[in-house]
Amino acid sequence: MKHKHKISALPEALESLEEDLRSEHLPLIASPHPGSALGMRKSSGNGRTLPFGKFQEECGSPSSSGRSVDLAKTSSEAVFMVKGRRVRAWLTSFGISIIPASSSWWKPWANLRYIPDALLFEEVLSATAQQHSQRTPCRCQSSRQRHCLIISTFKRGRRKRCDWKPIRLVLKSSNAEMVHEWALKIGEAIRMQPQRPSTLLVLINPFGGARRARAVWRRTASPIFNSAGVKCTTVETEREGHAREVVQALSLAELQTYDGIVAVGGDGLFQEVLNGLLSIRGAGGKAGQVAAHLRLGHIPAGSTDAVAFSLNGTRSQATAALHIALGDRTQLDVMRVDMGSGGHRYAVCVASYGYMGDLMRLSERLRFLGPARYGLAGAITLLRGRAYDAEVAFLPSDPVPERVRRECRAECDVCTPGSPTRAVGQQAPFMTSSRLALDEAGWVKRQGRYKSIMAVVTACRSDMSTNGLAPEAHLSDGRLQLVLVRDTSRFQYLRFMASIPRCGVCPEKFSFVEVLDCTAVCLTPRGAESCWNVDGELLPDNHIAARVHRGLLDVFARGIE
Numbered sequence: 110m111k112h113k114h115k116i117s118a119l120p121e122a123l124e125s126l127e128e129d130l131r132s133e134h135l136p137l138i139a140s141p142h143p144g145s146a147l148g149m150r151k152s153s154g155n156g157r158t159l160p161f162g163k164f165q166e167e168c169g170s171p172s173s174s175g176r177s178v179d180l181a182k183t184s185s186e187a188v189f190m191v192k193g194r195r196v197r198a199w200l201t202s203f204g205i206s207i208i209p210a211s212s213s214w215w216k217p218w219a220n221l222r223y224i225p226d227a228l229l230f231e232e233v234l235s236a237t238a239q240q241h242s243q244r245t246p247c248r249c250q251s252s253r254q255r256h257c258l259i260i261s262t263f264k265r266g267r268r269k270r271c272d273w274k275p276i277r278l279v280l281k282s283s284n285a286e287m288v289h290e291w292a293l294k295i296g297e298a299i300r301m302q303p304q305r306p307s308t309l310l311v312l313i314n315p316f317g318g319a320r321r322a323r324a325v326w327r328r329t330a331s332p333i334f335n336s337a338g339v340k341c342t343t344v345e346t347e348r349e350g351h352a353r354e355v356v357q358a359l360s361l362a363e364l365q366t367y368d369g370i371v372a373v374g375g376d377g378l379f380q381e382v383l384n385g386l387l388s389i390r391g392a393g394g395k396a397g398q399v400a401a402h403l404r405l406g407h408i409p410a411g412s413t414d415a416v417a418f419s420l421n422g423t424r425s426q427a428t429a430a431l432h433i434a435l436g437d438r439t440q441l442d443v444m445r446v447d448m449g450s451g452g453h454r455y456a457v458c459v460a461s462y463g464y465m466g467d468l469m470r471l472s473e474r475l476r477f478l479g480p481a482r483y484g485l486a487g488a489i490t491l492l493r494g495r496a497y498d499a500e501v502a503f504l505p506s507d508p509v510p511e512r513v514r515r516e517c518r519a520e521c522d523v524c525t526p527g528s529p530t531r532a533v534g535q536q537a538p539f540m541t542s543s544r545l546a547l548d549e550a551g552w553v554k555r556q557g558r559y560k561s562i563m564a565v566v567t568a569c570r571s572d573m574s575t576n577g578l579a580p581e582a583h584l585s586d587g588r589l590q591l592v593l594v595r596d597t598s599r600f601q602y603l604r605f606m607a608s609i610p611r612c613g614v615c616p617e618k619f620s621f622v623e624v625l626d627c628t629a630v631c632l633t634p635r636g637a638e639s640c641w642n643v644d645g646e647l648l649p650d651n652h653i654a655a656r657v658h659r660g661l662l663d664v665f666a667r668g669i670e
């Protein structure tokens with residue numbers, strides 16, 4: 110913004126600049142999660158967006174002109190210094206509103222952009238009062254402003270809103286009493302947030318991905334949980350299957366202690382934790398009931414991290430940790446895969462047979478290469494160009510209305526319980542074997558030679574395919590997308606694979622690809638067999654029946670903002 114005025118017109122210019130700065134700055138907030146603090150309003154725990162005007166109306170903070178200050182009776186007002194500049198702040202029932210006390214053309218407000226205008230308690234991790242000692246004064250403060258109100262929160266990415274970064278806002282004042290009072294009030298409001306976890310069980314796989322899980326926990330996630338006052342019990346996994354054993358061995362008292370379980374690792378670790386938790390639920394009893402209330406979280410530190418990516422829209426570890434610490438909750442569909450030889454697995458992303466199964470089998474042998482193994486295994490599998498004979502049967506889902514065929518976002522009206530479109534998709538019987546579904550009427554059969562067969566539960570996003578394998582899949586719509594890729598040349602298959610990062614699986618572009626909406630799938634191999642890759646883990650049996658269970662699992666997430 111350029112403001113060139115003659116000296117005689119300076120007062121008007123300053124006034125107009127002040128207006129410009131305010132009007133430019135104020136719309137920045139658009140914070141989701143309107144406050145439910147102090148019991149004045151109920152929160153769904155999902156990413157709702159509160160327009161700034163509405164926030165001001167509810168919080169009683171100043172109007173966008175900054176002149177007509179009409180404070181609610183409950184609010185307190187104070188003046189702080191931030192980076193050497195005066196700001197006025199209002200503490201209300203919902204959050205904190207901050208505006209510059211004065212704007213001058215030589216002190217642009219833009220320098221303070223990292224400060225949101227309105228900060229809802231739902232998005233604040235903690236607030237503490239601190240005093241700088243006389244001996245070590247902060248270099249940007251006068252000796253009088255020795256008392257700091259430190260608010261731990263986060264800021265959204267400029268390019269990608271769903272990418273969050275933890276930040277600390279430091280508001281300084283000379284009034285120790287006021288700073289302490291504000292810290293206490295904010296702390297009290299945070300304690301009243303309904304969904305915040307207080308104790309978590311954290312499982313860390315130091316072996317997954319690039320073997321960075323320990324560092325991710327120590328440097329990124331743990332400081333966020335510490336700042337939010339969340340107590341964590343950490344367990345490092347020692348072998349394959351250890352995470353599942355730890356979860357299954359939890360006693361009733363331990364289950365009652367925890368608000369959730371967090372996997373720091375890849376999709377394989379998350380799947381182990383999921384299977385451990387659902388096996389407790391499947392066993393029923395009091396432990397099963399308690400386990401049903403536990404939420405799962407995924408802090409990505411693996412090779413693909415499709416679970417965290419699909420939940421949050423980003424692979425950022427800080428974002429995942431922030432969603433957990435802030436206590437977000439959303440429901441997630443879970444697919445139960447029952448094997449012909451007995452035994453079952455649960456998955457939340459995708460089960461694939463053929464190309465992806467062969468790729469996974471080979472990449473497990475190349476694990477010493479780290480995440481690069483997937484590229485090499487993919488190329489070798491493509492060159493081999495295998496296809497498999499199989500009989501596929503599926504149970505079609507209810508017809509899917511056109512409005513459901515769009516990307517799933519935070520506050521999605523398809524996934525949010527109680528919304529009118531939520532009726533789409535059947536609710537499969539809870540915890541029963543998927544094989545029972547075979548007795549139901551309406552199965553459709555296909556037989557042929559397939560390069561790849563996939564049953565996709567959620568969008569299944571990753572670095573390779575940021576829109577996901579199935580961009581229209583929802584977190585909780587009770588629907589599987591069955592992808593059938595018939596045998597074709599290596600070149601055509603390569604074209605198909607190359608198109609996935611741009612638009613996901615796209616049947617319109619390839620005559621040999623079919624996508625079918627269903628709730629259950631059954632596969633019987635004929636002749637030479639590939640193997641099933643269920644959320645990155647190989648199954649010992651290829652004759653399977655799979656069924657989706659709508660919203661079976663609660664996770665620490667709000668969907669993509």
Ligand SMILES: Nc1ncnc2c1ncn2[C@@H]1O[C@H](COP(=O)(O)OP(=O)(O)OP(=O)(O)O)[C@@H](O)[C@H]1O
Pocket residue numbers: 314315316317318319346347348349350351373374375376377378379381410411412413414415645646
């Ligand atoms: N200490 C350990 N030593 C060996 N294997 C382990 C250990 N801890 C866990 N595992 C196993 O390692 C497997 C892979 O782990 P994980 O999923 O975390 O990483 P990844 O496979 O590299 O990532 P992604 O699944 O996202 O591609 C899991 O199946 C898990 O059972």
